Amino acid sequence: MIATCIFFKFTRTVLLGMAACLFVTTSVLAQTDPLPSWNNTGAKAAIVAFVDRVTAEDTPGYVPEVERIAVFDNDGTLWTEQPMYVQLAFALDRVKTEAATHPEWKDTQPFKAVLDNDMKALAATGEKGLVELVLATHSGMTTEEFQKIASDWIATARQPRFNKPYTELVYQPMLELLAYLRENGFKTFIVSGGGVEFIRPWAEQVYGVPPEQVIGSTIKTQFEMREGVSTLFRLPQIDFIDDKAGKPVAINQFIGRRPIAAFGNSDGDLEMLQWTTLGGTTTRFGLIVHHTDAEREYAYDRDSPFGRLDKALDAAADNNWTVVDMKADWKQIFPAK
Amino acid sequence: MIATCIFFKFTRTVLLGMAACLFVTTSVLAQTDPLPSWNNTGAKAAIVAFVDRVTAEDTPGYVPEVERIAVFDNDGTLWTEQPMYVQLAFALDRVKTEAATHPEWKDTQPFKAVLDNDMKALAATGEKGLVELVLATHSGMTTEEFQKIASDWIATARQPRFNKPYTELVYQPMLELLAYLRENGFKTFIVSGGGVEFIRPWAEQVYGVPPEQVIGSTIKTQFEMREGVSTLFRLPQIDFIDDKAGKPVAINQFIGRRPIAAFGNSDGDLEMLQWTTLGGTTTRFGLIVHHTDAEREYAYDRDSPFGRLDKALDAAADNNWTVVDMKADWKQIFPAK
Numbered sequence: 001m002i003a004t005c006i007f008f009k010f011t012r013t014v015l016l017g018m019a020a021c022l023f024v025t026t027s028v029l030a031q032t033d034p035l036p037s038w039n040n041t042g043a044k045a046a047i048v049a050f051v052d053r054v055t056a057e058d059t060p061g062y063v064p065e066v067e068r069i070a071v072f073d074n075d076g077t078l079w080t081e082q083p084m085y086v087q088l089a090f091a092l093d094r095v096k097t098e099a100a101t102h103p104e105w106k107d108t109q110p111f112k113a114v115l116d117n118d119m120k121a122l123a124a125t126g127e128k129g130l131v132e133l134v135l136a137t138h139s140g141m142t143t144e145e146f147q148k149i150a151s152d153w154i155a156t157a158r159q160p161r162f163n164k165p166y167t168e169l170v171y172q173p174m175l176e177l178l179a180y181l182r183e184n185g186f187k188t189f190i191v192s193g194g195g196v197e198f199i200r201p202w203a204e205q206v207y208g209v210p211p212e213q214v215i216g217s218t219i220k221t222q223f224e225m226r227e228g229v230s231t232l233f234r235l236p237q238i239d240f241i242d243d244k245a246g247k248p249v250a251i252n253q254f255i256g257r258r259p260i261a262a263f264g265n266s267d268g269d270l271e272m273l274q275w276t277t278l279g280g281t282t283t284r285f286g287l288i289v290h291h292t293d294a295e296r297e298y299a300y301d302r303d304s305p306f307g308r309l310d311k312a313l314d315a316a317a318d319n320n321w322t323v324v325d326m327k328a329d330w331k332q333i334f335p336a337k
Numbered sequence: 338m339i340a341t342c343i344f345f346k347f348t349r350t351v352l353l354g355m356a357a358c359l360f361v362t363t364s365v366l367a368q369t370d371p372l373p374s375w376n377n378t379g380a381k382a383a384i385v386a387f388v389d390r391v392t393a394e395d396t397p398g399y400v401p402e403v404e405r406i407a408v409f410d411n412d413g414t415l416w417t418e419q420p421m422y423v424q425l426a427f428a429l430d431r432v433k434t435e436a437a438t439h440p441e442w443k444d445t446q447p448f449k450a451v452l453d454n455d456m457k458a459l460a461a462t463g464e465k466g467l468v469e470l471v472l473a474t475h476s477g478m479t480t481e482e483f484q485k486i487a488s489d490w491i492a493t494a495r496q497p498r499f500n501k502p503y504t505e506l507v508y509q510p511m512l513e514l515l516a517y518l519r520e521n522g523f524k525t526f527i528v529s530g531g532g533v534e535f536i537r538p539w540a541e542q543v544y545g546v547p548p549e550q551v552i553g554s555t556i557k558t559q560f561e562m563r564e565g566v567s568t569l570f571r572l573p574q575i576d577f578i579d580d581k582a583g584k585p586v587a588i589n590q591f592i593g594r595r596p597i598a599a600f601g602n603s604d605g606d607l608e609m610l611q612w613t614t615l616g617g618t619t620t621r622f623g624l625i626v627h628h629t630d631a632e633r634e635y636a637y638d639r640d641s642p643f644g645r646l647d648k649a650l651d652a653a654a655d656n657n658w659t660v661v662d663m664k665a666d667w668k669q670i671f672p673a674k
Contacts, residue, residue, distance in 0.1 A: 200593045211593030223582040230611040232589050245560040252569050256537045256548030274567040
């Protein structure tokens with residue numbers, strides 16, 4: 001018999017009620033699979049073993065609930081990042097939408113390449129071109145105006161291959177994993193190279209992650225009082241890139257303690273996985289989603305322009321991180337609907 | 338009769354038990370005062386009216402629980418900031434402790450002033466001197482090493498007038514307020530001009546605020562693998578000053594939505610109060626702690642070198658923010674122990 005402890009959250013200062021605490025047998029627990037979209041392979045077993053370990057009170061692996069911090073990359077870990085990062089698709093669409101008010105873009109790179117649908121010329125503008133594109137499309141408005149622009153776009157845009165909204169191309173097994181961890185006392189954070197204000201408007205509805213648990217790249221903002229109303233205005237300046245070695249820096253700045261579990265899929269997540277698993281004294285878990293399913297999603301790793309997985313794949317072997325073989329380990333990729 | 342709804346938080350995926358939901362009469366509620374250290378004056382009435390308003394379902398003032406974000410300044414709002422900011426006292430002590438390994442400090446300002454206990458000469462070095470002092474004492478170690486240094490100091494240092502640890506010179510009425518808000522579904526954040534890694538090690542124990550809900554000033558950190566262990570090394574460079582117009586910027590960056598309640602005590606909190614109360618569409622609340630009690634704590638406002646309250650006091654009158662008159666509104670200042 002396992003005695004299941006039920007915790008109560010009261011909305012008032014005082015103990016207002018009483019509760020009957022019932023007992024259930026282990027057989028009841030065993031019948032319910034918290035990860036139904038995962039095949040019964042090693043990846044799932046490793047996740048369940050980790051969660052069982054950190055929640056087993058009075059054992060050496062136990063981790064108190066307040067320390068159960070789990071961090072998730074977004075692009076390629078929680079939703080699809082092919083044929084290009086979703087936020088890049090957003091920036092390209094914004095250039096086309098705004099082109100009428102920027103006649104100079106017709107003759108200026110990187111904008112000309114976007115308007116000509118010339119992805120090769122766009123790639124040739126390099127990181128400098130990309131930054132210019134992002135700043136031109138993500139600044140020059142208040143934070144609230146930008147949230148509306150991002151929300152409106154995400155509600156209508158379609159991923160080209162699957163012809164579905166991007167928010168339906170999230171990974172069902174990862175949604176189950178987020179919920180499973182939360183049900184076991186974890187606080188789940190997103191730590192994305194993408195813009196934080198691009199992700200926050202829909203992260204709560206899609207992932208169950210509230211805005212204050214989304215960490216991402218930022219551009220500078222400036223506080224202004226405008227006719228008695230307080231605003232934050234988005235400036236055309238990069239503030240922080242939350243990628244690679246920036247991820248542990250941001251995790252420390254925002255969360256202030258080492259996570260005990262990290263989930264990523266690319267070299268951009270290497271340092272986050274290192275920060276989570278290589279240091280600290282309690283039980284740790286690292287996982288990499290390896291995209292191996294060209295039929296149901298995409299197959300890519302060491303040579304991919306988006307979500308390149310090379311060093312982090314080697315590091316996974318060295319550090320005993322779990323590598324999800326999408327094709328073999330996931331029964332289902334996207335939510336059924 | 339009020340039907341009190343009890344929410345359950347389960348540690349497993351499935352509904353594991355049942356609970357008896359009991360009913361209590363309003364008279365039982367009325368007997369319990371959630372703010373016993375507050376006198377029954379206007380400030381307390383305003384707080385209770387606000388909380389009643391945002392928690393009253395099916396009324397125009399109601400705010401859903403996920404949006405109940407409350408932000409608190411630290412120095413002078415949650416604990417005493419006289420005769421100097423606690424973190425400045427920490428920096429001065431660190432200079433004295435480290436002086437033996439820095440013989441050059443004997444002849445270099447601002448360090449010489451500290452070692453000579455010459456506060457006038459220190460003040461003459463201005464903001465530049467202060468920044469230099471902070472960087473010299475707060476960088477050059479890993480984040481975990483710094484946390485230990487800060488924790489050890491806070492456990493032993495004594496405030497000169499009251500001869501007590503600083504963590505006992507927190508305001509009992511504000512501790513009750515933090516708890517009262519949390520019991521009513523608020524998420525409480527600290528938004529301090531002080532260093533975030535100076536506050537986090539003790540904020541959970543003293544204020545009930547976990548590290549991930551403490552926002553503050555930061556210095557730059559750098560990720561490094563050292564002999565297989567991941568570390569963040571604190572660099573001698575200011576990253577972000579979380580004060581004045583920086584507070585709304587940080588609140589937006591960390592929390593991603595406007596708070597509905599803000600609590601401060603100085604001009605450093607003006608923009609945070611504006612960001613919280615002047616904009617947004619739901620019920621809002623702003624409060625300023627006015628230090629009026631020279632006998633039990635300190636009395637200061639427009640001319641104070643620490644915690645200067647001038648523009649924000651004028652703005653309180655214009656914007657209907659509640660001003661706490663410490664002497665009249667607080668029955669007790671510090672926790673009894």
